[in-house]
Amino acid sequence: xxxxxxxLRDPEFQKMLAQRSRWRWGLSGGLIGVYLTYCLAGxxxxxxxxxxxxxxSIPWVxxxxxxxxxxxxxxxMLYIRVVGRLLATPLGERExxx
Amino acid sequence: MxxxxxxxxxxxxxxxxxxxxxxxTWWAAKRTRSxxxxxxxxxxxxxxxxxFALAGDFMSAASFLGVTGLIFIGGSDALLFVVGVVVxxxxxxxxxxxxxxxxxxxxxxxxxxxxxxxxxxxxxAAVGTLTVAIPYLIAQMVGAGSLIETLFGLPYFVxxxxxxxxxxxxxxxxxxxxxxxxxxxxxxxxxxxVTALFVMAMAQFGFDIGAMFAKAAEVHPxxxxxxxxxxxxxxxxxxxxxALAFVCGTAGLPHILMRFFTVPDAATARRSIGYAVVFIGYxxxxxxxxxxxxxxxxxxxxxxxxxxxxxxGAANMVSVYLARVVGxxxxxxxxxxxxxxxILAVVAGILLSASAAVAHDLYAKVIRRGEISDQAxxxxxxxxxxxxxxxxxxxxxxxxxxxVGVLATIALAVAASVNFPVIFLALFWKDLTTRxxxxxGVTGLIxxxxxxxxxxxxxxxxxxxxxxxxxYAYPTLFSVAAAFIVTIVVSxxxxxxxxxxxxxxxxxxxxxxxxxxx
Numbered sequence: 001x002x003x004x005x006x007x008l009r010d011p012e013f014q015k016m017l018a019q020r021s022r023w024r025w026g027l028s029g030g031l032i033g034v035y036l037t038y039c040l041a042g043x044x045x046x047x048x049x050x051x052x053x054x055x056x057s058i059p060w061v062x063x064x065x066x067x068x069x070x071x072x073x074x075x076x077m078l079y080i081r082v083v084g085r086l087l088a089t090p091l092g093e094r095e096x097x098x
Numbered sequence: 099m100x101x102x103x104x105x106x107x108x109x110x111x112x113x114x115x116x117x118x119x120x121x122x123t124w125w126a127a128k129r130t131r132s133x134x135x136x137x138x139x140x141x142x143x144x145x146x147x148x149x150f151a152l153a154g155d156f157m158s159a160a161s162f163l164g165v166t167g168l169i170f171i172g173g174s175d176a177l178l179f180v181v182g183v184v185v186x187x188x189x190x191x192x193x194x195x196x197x198x199x200x201x202x203x204x205x206x207x208x209x210x211x212x213x214x215x216x217x218x219x220x221x222x223a224a225v226g227t228l229t230v231a232i233p234y235l236i237a238q239m240v241g242a243g244s245l246i247e248t249l250f251g252l253p254y255f256v257x258x259x260x261x262x263x264x265x266x267x268x269x270x271x272x273x274x275x276x277x278x279x280x281x282x283x284x285x286x287x288x289x290x291x292v293t294a295l296f297v298m299a300m301a302q303f304g305f306d307i308g309a310m311f312a313k314a315a316e317v318h319p320x321x322x323x324x325x326x327x328x329x330x331x332x333x334x335x336x337x338x339x340x341a342l343a344f345v346c347g348t349a350g351l352p353h354i355l356m357r358f359f360t361v362p363d364a365a366t367a368r369r370s371i372g373y374a375v376v377f378i379g380y381x382x383x384x385x386x387x388x389x390x391x392x393x394x395x396x397x398x399x400x401x402x403x404x405x406x407x408x409x410x411g412a413a414n415m416v417s418v419y420l421a422r423v424v425g426x427x428x429x430x431x432x433x434x435x436x437x438x439x440x441i442l443a444v445v446a447g448i449l450l451s452a453s454a455a456v457a458h459d460l461y462a463k464v465i466r467r468g469e470i471s472d473q474a475x476x477x478x479x480x481x482x483x484x485x486x487x488x489x490x491x492x493x494x495x496x497x498x499x500x501x502v503g504v505l506a507t508i509a510l511a512v513a514a515s516v517n518f519p520v521i522f523l524a525l526f527w528k529d530l531t532t533r534x535x536x537x538x539g540v541t542g543l544i545x546x547x548x549x550x551x552x553x554x555x556x557x558x559x560x561x562x563x564x565x566x567x568x569x570y571a572y573p574t575l576f577s578v579a580a581a582f583i584v585t586i587v588v589s590x591x592x593x594x595x596x597x598x599x600x601x602x603x604x605x606x607x608x609x610x611x612x613x614x615x616x
Contacts (some may be wrong), residue, residue: 003616004605004606004609004610005605005606007609007613008605008608008609013609013612016612017608017612020612023192024192024193027188027192028189028192028193031185031188031189031192032185032189032345035181035182035185035341035345036338036341038181039178039182039337039338039340039341040334040337040338041327042174042175042177042178042327042328042337043327043328043331043332043333043334043337046326046327046328046332047326049174049326049327050174050322050323050325050326050327052308056307056308057308057309057311057312058307058308058311059174059311059325059326061174061177061325061326061327062174062177062311062325062386065177065180065181065386066383066386068181068184068185069180069181069184069379069382069383070379072184072185072187072188072375072379073184073188073375073376073379075188075192076187076188076191076371076372076375076376077372079188079191079192079368080191080368080369080372083196083368084365084368087365
């Protein structure tokens with residue numbers, strides 16, 4: 001061990017760990033929360049979700065489903081960018097030398 | 099069989115796909131010299147290639163044929179699955195991608211055995227892998243057999259032999275490199291095929307998506323109810339169980355997790371999942387439209403849909419029938435061949451994960467305790483591939499009339515209730531102990547099997563009882579919760595010597611999981 005124990009005590013590492021956790025659980029929790037709300041809305045507000053989305057004949061349930069798909073893609077892109085930046089420090093993860 | 103005999107286009111495209119894939123296998127076999135090459139293509143796959151392959155691994159016949167069939171019957175409720183899949187992939191990216199790539203080498207067992215007692219955890223992981231892989235393989239092969247019977251006019255057993263034989267050849271000779279390239283080609287074909295199907299179907303409505311939904315609601319026997327949620331599942335427990343099955347289950351599928359190890363580092367792993375999220379999101383968005391367009395265009399055509407609104411042949415033929423209606427015989431053959439290629443590529447990926455579990459985790463690491471040469475392990479993994487291939491072919495011939503849906507549910511539920519909790523807690527919870535992980539994994543497995551047996555599909559439909567003891571289709575709400583609770587309680591009360599070692603190992607694992615191997 002040794003080396004790992006040292007890194008673990010490093011305030012820089014602790015800071016990075018905290019930031020990464022915030023992004024990891026913030027995005028996961030947010031997105032899964034939105035999805036579960038959507039699922040339960042289908043049970044309790046089925047009639048409302050069957051109505052057409054304003055300005056088209058697409059029902060709300062499908063329009064919202066598309067929005068959540070778009071949100072998943074958007075948040076994934078955001079995460080890849082943010083984590084790449086967080087790790088661009090001397091302490092950051094090692095990229096393969098290939 | 100629909101049409102006037104075997105479809106020449108379908109046969110031609112399919113034969114071309116098989117020839118190309120066998121060529122790739124021959125090329126890959128020459129480059130597969132070590133176990134690292136065999137299990138993970140030497141970690142040299144690029145982000146984009148792996149993105150296609152991940153998407154290919156996931157976009158199975160179930161998503162291409164199953165979802166459109168489900169929309170045909172249940173309408174909007176299929177969105178639960180469609181959206182859940184994309185959410186799940188984003189979640190895999192946020193929570194798992196970095197840490198898994200950094201800690202693992204060949205299989206997800208590497209991660210759960212990192213600080214816990216390796217032999218017991220590898221055994222658990224291998225059981226978790228095989229109870230996902232074998233039902234999944236049988237489900238795909240039985241589905242493929244029936245599909246080919248319908249499309250090409252070949253007898254069922256010939257179809258199963260072709261699919262099973264080709265999958266075994268890809269994996270046994272070409273390992274992960276061949277499997278990845280087969281998966282990449284199939285993913286490109288499938289994305290192109292669905293795009294073409296989408297465009298041609300929408301052209302029938304002058305590209306007015308609203309008009310298409312309006313027509314679907316007008317012609318479907320259930321009318322506008324087809325657009326309303328609740329057609330299949332209208333209680334919170336069913337809906338939450340499905341949500342959990344998809345979010346946690348996808349994150350626990352061994353053949354998907356194995357793909358993280360085919361890229362050189364965590365940054366590439368993240369990028370590759372980013373690509374996969376885009377491909378899968380795109381695919382899912384189109385398949386919903388294709389599903390509803392099929393309702394709008396097929397209902398009322400006696401050749402495809404009978405008067406009670408049931409699809410001729412099987413519900414999972416919706417996509418291919420739609421192709422015939424909008425594009426004629428050639429396009430029909432094209433989509434049929436794509437569907438076949440899809441199944442073939444997916445089963446190869448699953449078979450590879452199963453043989454890695456047997457050869458690497460069980461034989462090399464548990465039985466031989468790592469005392470085995472690379473050369474010998476290669477032989478074992480190839481033998482394991484052939485044996486598993488033959489067993490699956492045999493089971494698919496034997497269980498021809500099994501309910502494919504039940505098998506797929508078992509596979510996903512086991513992934514969610516056995517693999518997911520142990521991986522998640524091993525990565526993020528310091529107090530997880532060996533005893534807790536094993537107790538939780540076994541609990542998850544037992545609860546899944548018991549609840550599925552007591553559920554309507556088995557207890558009522560297969561065993562002929564009056565009412566189901568467990569009234570929901572998916573066991574996951576209870577099985578995932580049970581696995582987590584048992585793992586946590588047993589870990590917290592574990593005072594053994596081993597538990598101290600397990601907890602003490604977390605700090606080192608944490609640093610390595612964030613920064614990568616030294």
